[in-house]
Amino acid sequence: MAQPFLNQTTLASLVGTAARIPSYPRKNLAPGVVHLGLGAFHRAHQAMVFEALLQRGDPRWAVLGVAMRSTQVAETLDAQDGLYSVQVASAQGTYWQVVGSIWQTRVAAREPEQVVAAIAAPSTRWVTLTVTEKGYVAELAALIVQGLVARRTDGLSGLTIASCDNLSGNGDLLKALCVRAAGDAALQRWIVSQCAFPNSMVDRIVPAATAQRRDEAAQALRLTDDAALATEGFWEWVLEDHFADAADADTLRSVGVTVVSAVKPFEEAKLRMLNGSHSAMACMGAVLGLPTICDCITQPDIHQFVHDLMTLEIMPHLSRPDLATYRDALLARFANPALKHSVHQIATDNSQKIPQRWPPSALAQLDSGGSAEHLAFAAAVWLRYCLGEDERGNSYALSDPLAEVLQATAKQHRGDAPATVKALLGTGSIWGNVLPRDARWTPRVTYWLGQIQSCGVLQAIKDVNRNASPS
Numbered sequence: 001m002a003q004p005f006l007n008q009t010t011l012a013s014l015v016g017t018a019a020r021i022p023s024y025p026r027k028n029l030a031p032g033v034v035h036l037g038l039g040a041f042h043r044a045h046q047a048m049v050f051e052a053l054l055q056r057g058d059p060r061w062a063v064l065g066v067a068m069r070s071t072q073v074a075e076t077l078d079a080q081d082g083l084y085s086v087q088v089a090s091a092q093g094t095y096w097q098v099v100g101s102i103w104q105t106r107v108a109a110r111e112p113e114q115v116v117a118a119i120a121a122p123s124t125r126w127v128t129l130t131v132t133e134k135g136y137v138a139e140l141a142a143l144i145v146q147g148l149v150a151r152r153t154d155g156l157s158g159l160t161i162a163s164c165d166n167l168s169g170n171g172d173l174l175k176a177l178c179v180r181a182a183g184d185a186a187l188q189r190w191i192v193s194q195c196a197f198p199n200s201m202v203d204r205i206v207p208a209a210t211a212q213r214r215d216e217a218a219q220a221l222r223l224t225d226d227a228a229l230a231t232e233g234f235w236e237w238v239l240e241d242h243f244a245d246a247a248d249a250d251t252l253r254s255v256g257v258t259v260v261s262a263v264k265p266f267e268e269a270k271l272r273m274l275n276g277s278h279s280a281m282a283c284m285g286a287v288l289g290l291p292t293i294c295d296c297i298t299q300p301d302i303h304q305f306v307h308d309l310m311t312l313e314i315m316p317h318l319s320r321p322d323l324a325t326y327r328d329a330l331l332a333r334f335a336n337p338a339l340k341h342s343v344h345q346i347a348t349d350n351s352q353k354i355p356q357r358w359p360p361s362a363l364a365q366l367d368s369g370g371s372a373e374h375l376a377f378a379a380a381v382w383l384r385y386c387l388g389e390d391e392r393g394n395s396y397a398l399s400d401p402l403a404e405v406l407q408a409t410a411k412q413h414r415g416d417a418p419a420t421v422k423a424l425l426g427t428g429s430i431w432g433n434v435l436p437r438d439a440r441w442t443p444r445v446t447y448w449l450g451q452i453q454s455c456g457v458l459q460a461i462k463d464v465n466r467n468a469s470p471s
């Protein structure tokens with residue numbers, strides 16, 4: 001029998017159940033946050049932080065959620081009055097939470113003028129962004145700047161504009177992009193003096209929505225939720241203490257956000273340890289035919305590889321406190337069986353993600369005279385991954401702005417490690433200027449690709465592991 005959909009009316013059926021639901025009035029107030037990028041990550045991270053603030057009775061944090069291109073999520077949320085459920089799964093147990101913080105939606109590609117109007121609305125105080133690494137382009141800045149121009153013309157205050165993407169110095173990057181888009185010197189001065197672009201580190205593992213998740217939600221809630229998601233219990237949001245309204249620092253702290261003067265130690269540790277390990281496992285899993293991160297990390301050889309990668313080659317160059325504890329927590333998070341985090345999802349846009357995740361550690365290792373074998377190995381698995389075919393002979397699609405050239409080049413030099421490395425290790429801006437020409441790097445990547453080609457990824461992982469721990 002068809003179940004009713006989750007919406008503002010049917011929400012009442014969850015009162016008194018184990019599900020957590022919004023208990024604040026979701027009235028027709030104007031949202032205070034415009035969020036750009038309505039993907040799963042925002043809905044299970046910032047939107048849940050804003051939800052906590054709304055639950056505390058502070059209506060300034062309701063969200064107008066903007067999908068950049070696709071209309072699907074916006075339409076699904078609209079049909080459900082903006083409500084969606086999130087399964088929060090950790091070793092402590094699992095619960096479902098219905099989130100109500102997204103009060104309105106827009107689609108930037110369909111109605112850009114409405115997005116500009118939302119940014120320019122008097123109630124708007126924040127703009128947040130999860131537009132992915134490849135989204136930081138002039139077009140995005142132009143959209144934001146149009147909203148800012150209207151605010152300035154109307155004599156309104158500036159905004160806090162917070163990038164929540166996995167980019168190094170994400171706030172600085174966005175600020176530079178917006179200042180460039182502004183062109184006019186007076187407008188540039190207004191933006192710089194009235195708006196704040198805090199750098200931030202955001203962390204929560206949020207797999208893309210799946211039909212299985214929707215089935216689980218239907219079973220748990222007895223309501224149909226086409227926007228259902230799952231995530232882990234852990235979350236972290238470290239924001240630079242730099243806001244258009246300075247009082248926001250304490251407000252955010254009150255719901256568990258970390259506000260600090262310098263984000264860099266947190267950002268580097270997260271990008272290189274969590275995301276760096278993720279990308280390595282994503283390539284290994286894809287080539288081995290292991291579908292999820294949990295399937296990868298529960299293989300003892302891969303577990304040891306990731307442990308040693310972090311310990312030997314990444315952690316020596318980080319300054320976040322308690323790195324060993326942080327590493328062990330990551331290893332446990334990767335093994336969360338409820339998440340079913342697809343390796344192919346993480347391998348999406350590899351060419352945009354790798355620059356933040358691997359080269360900084362490799363360069364730091366080489367500069368300090370250390371070994372970068374694990375990172376060279378990761379680079380070699382990525383080269384093997386670019387073939388688009390796993391070791392069982394199944395093909396998979398590369399989803400990457402450079403997919404075509406990467407796959408064609410990998411195929412052209414199939415089986416020839418030196419030629420593959422020569423052709424692909426300099427592609428695009430993935431590896432920077434220094435590494436591809438470094439005599440301590442390129443031969444090692446070539447060596448490991450050769451090993452992978454001759455004895456397979458798993459055997460090659462055993463070899464790296466053995467070399468790292470001769471005992």
Ligand code: CS2
Nearest residue numbers: 202203204205275278345346
């Ligand atoms: C992942 C991230 O898809 C990816 O590239 O590495 O989405 C990762 O799950 C998050 O950054 C965790 O905070």
